[in-house]
Structure formats: structure tokens, C-alpha cells
Amino acid sequence: MAARILSLSKRGFNFEVFMWAFTRFTVIAMYGLMLVGILGGLSLSAQTGANFGDILYWAFFPNLAENPLGQVWMTIVAKLMVIAFVLSACGHGVHGVLEILDDYFTSPTARRWSRNFIIAYAVIASLIAMYVIWTR
Amino acid sequence: MGLNRNVSLEAGLGYKGGGPYWTYILHRIGGSALFIFFTIYILALVGVQAANGILANWVFQLIFLPLMLFHAINGLRITILDLSPKLIEHYRTAINIEWVAYILVVAFALFVVLRNAFGG
Numbered sequence: 001m002a003a004r005i006l007s008l009s010k011r012g013f014n015f016e017v018f019m020w021a022f023t024r025f026t027v028i029a030m031y032g033l034m035l036v037g038i039l040g041g042l043s044l045s046a047q048t049g050a051n052f053g054d055i056l057y058w059a060f061f062p063n064l065a066e067n068p069l070g071q072v073w074m075t076i077v078a079k080l081m082v083i084a085f086v087l088s089a090c091g092h093g094v095h096g097v098l099e100i101l102d103d104y105f106t107s108p109t110a111r112r113w114s115r116n117f118i119i120a121y122a123v124i125a126s127l128i129a130m131y132v133i134w135t136r
Numbered sequence: 137m138g139l140n141r142n143v144s145l146e147a148g149l150g151y152k153g154g155g156p157y158w159t160y161i162l163h164r165i166g167g168s169a170l171f172i173f174f175t176i177y178i179l180a181l182v183g184v185q186a187a188n189g190i191l192a193n194w195v196f197q198l199i200f201l202p203l204m205l206f207h208a209i210n211g212l213r214i215t216i217l218d219l220s221p222k223l224i225e226h227y228r229t230a231i232n233i234e235w236v237a238y239i240l241v242v243a244f245a246l247f248v249v250l251r252n253a254f255g256g
Contacts, residue, residue, distance in 0.1 A: 024218060027211055034208075053248040093174065096167045125178045132181040 019095050026092040033085045079133055086129045090122045155231050159210050166207030169200050194253035201249060202242045209238045 041055040050068035058067055101114040151157060179187035190196055213234045217224050 024215055027215055031212060031215075053244070053251070056245075057248050057252055089170075089174065093167070093171060097171055100164055100168065125174070128178055128182055 023092055023095045026088045029088040030085060030092065033081055033088070036081065082133050083130050086133070087126055090126045094118055094122045155228065159213075159231060159234070162203075162206050163210045163214075166203040166205075166210070169203035170207055173200055173204060194249055197249045197253075198246065201245050205242050205245060206238055209234055209241065 037059065041052060041059070044050065045052040045055055048068070054068040097118050098115060101118065102111060105111050105114050153160070176187045176190050180191055213230050217227060217230060223230065
């Protein structure tokens with residue numbers, strides 16, 4: 001199969017192209033943060049003797065597991081990283097959920113409301129998450 | 137624009153798109169799982185006990201972790217192919233590599249979940 005490559009200039013710069021790029025850039029940001037997190041987890045696992053699996057489990061379910069890294073969670077760098085991840089996830093998720101909703105809500109009114117709802121949801125969830133992460 | 141298309145579930149499941157089609161479907165299911173997880177996670181952050189209970193449930197973890205990990209790994213493949221269009225010719229190979237990586241990662245994740253659930 002021959003690959004079809006369309007240059008950016010031929011794609012134009014409309015909302016869809018912008019959101020395509022935005023979704024890719026936010027996901028790259030998340031992979032970068034995950035990579036830093038995994039490398040940091042491996043490094044801290046080596047330094048503290050904490051089990052790497054426990055670190056990952058705590059990363060996915062921080063409210064359930066005891067922090068195997070002790071004080072590390074409280075550092076400003078860790079908080080900023082988690083906030084950056086939450087914001088990237090929200091930005092990425094807004095467009096993803098919107099695409100799915102657009103497939104099922106087909107009338108213009110329903111699409112407009114689903115769009116308003118998901119954007120409002122993302123803003124509110126981001127603000128709550130940032131506040132809790134920063135103040136905890 | 138196909139605003140009035142009407143494809144039944146049966147027709148959708150019967151579509152013979154093969155591996156790429158199923159990765160597309162699983163990617164959507166994984167994304168929806170992430171949305172649900174994120175909502176429960178936010179509720180848990182603000183101190184809703186029921187949300188903590190759901191997150192603590194190992195059955196929930198057993199169902200949601202594989203879905204979320206598939207979304208992450210499949211998304212990585214999509215991003216790599218999007219940013220390196222010449223690799224699109226090898227997309228089936230990329231999907232096979234993705235499945236191998238996924239099985240290894242999800243096996244480790246499920247091992248950790250089950251070990252935490254049963255205290256092994």
C-alpha cells in the first residue's frame with residue numbers, strides 16, 4: 001500500500017487540523033511525562049528499595065496504596081508533573097470524547113450541547129484536580 | 137456529512153476490517169474507560185468515599201487497567217505512524233508489535249493488581 005502524505009500547507013489550518021495537532025501534541029506530552037515517571041520510579045526504586053510494581057500501582061491508584069516513596073510525592077516537581085499530566089489528559093480527552101459523542105449525537109443541537117458539556121466538564125475537573133493536588 | 141447514517145450493532149460487529157478495525161474499536165472502548173476512570177479519580181480526589189471504594193475494587197482494576205493500557209499503547213502506535221507517514225506501509229507489523237508489547241505490559245499490570253488484591 002502506498003502511503004498518502006499530505007503536507008501541512010495542503011491540509012489548511014482549520015479547527016479539525018488544529019485539534020488533530022493538539023491531540024497529538026498533548027499525547028506526546030503525556031508519553032514524555034510517563035517516561036520521566038517510569039525512569040524516576042526505577043531510579044527511586046533503586047535508591048529506596050521500594051518495589052517498582054508498588055510504585056506503578058500507587059501511581060494508578062494513589063488514594064488506595066500507601067506511597068512507597070515517602071516524601072517524594074510532596075515535592076513541588078512531583079506536583080507540577082502530576083498537574084501537567086492531568087491538564088494534558090484533559091485536553092487530549094476532550095477531543096477524544098467529543099469525537100465519540102459526535103458519532104452518536106447526530107443533530108446539530110445535540111452536538112452543540114455535548115460540546116458545551118464536555119468542555120465545561122474538562123475545565124471543572126481540571127480546576128478541582130489542580131486544587132487538590134496542589135494543596136494536598 | 138452523514139448525519140443520518142444508521143449502522144446497526146450487528147452490522148458494525150460484522151464489518152470485516154480485521155486487526156486494524158478491532159484496534160480502532162478497542163481504542164474507543166479504552167478511551168471511554170479512561171473517561172470513566174478519570175471521573176471516578178476526580179471524585180476520589182475530592183474525598184467521595186464511594187469513589188475510593190470503586191477504585192479499590194480489584195474487579196474494577198482488572199477490567200479497567202487492560203482497557204486503559206490498550207488505549208495508551210495503541211495511541212503510541214497511532215502517534216508514531218502519524219508523525220512518520222512512511223511507516224504506514226508497515227502498519228500491520230506495527231499492530232503485531234503493539235500486541236506483543238501490550239500482552240507483556242498488561243500481564244505485569246494484572247500480576248501487580250492480583251498480588252495487591254490477594255496479598256501474595
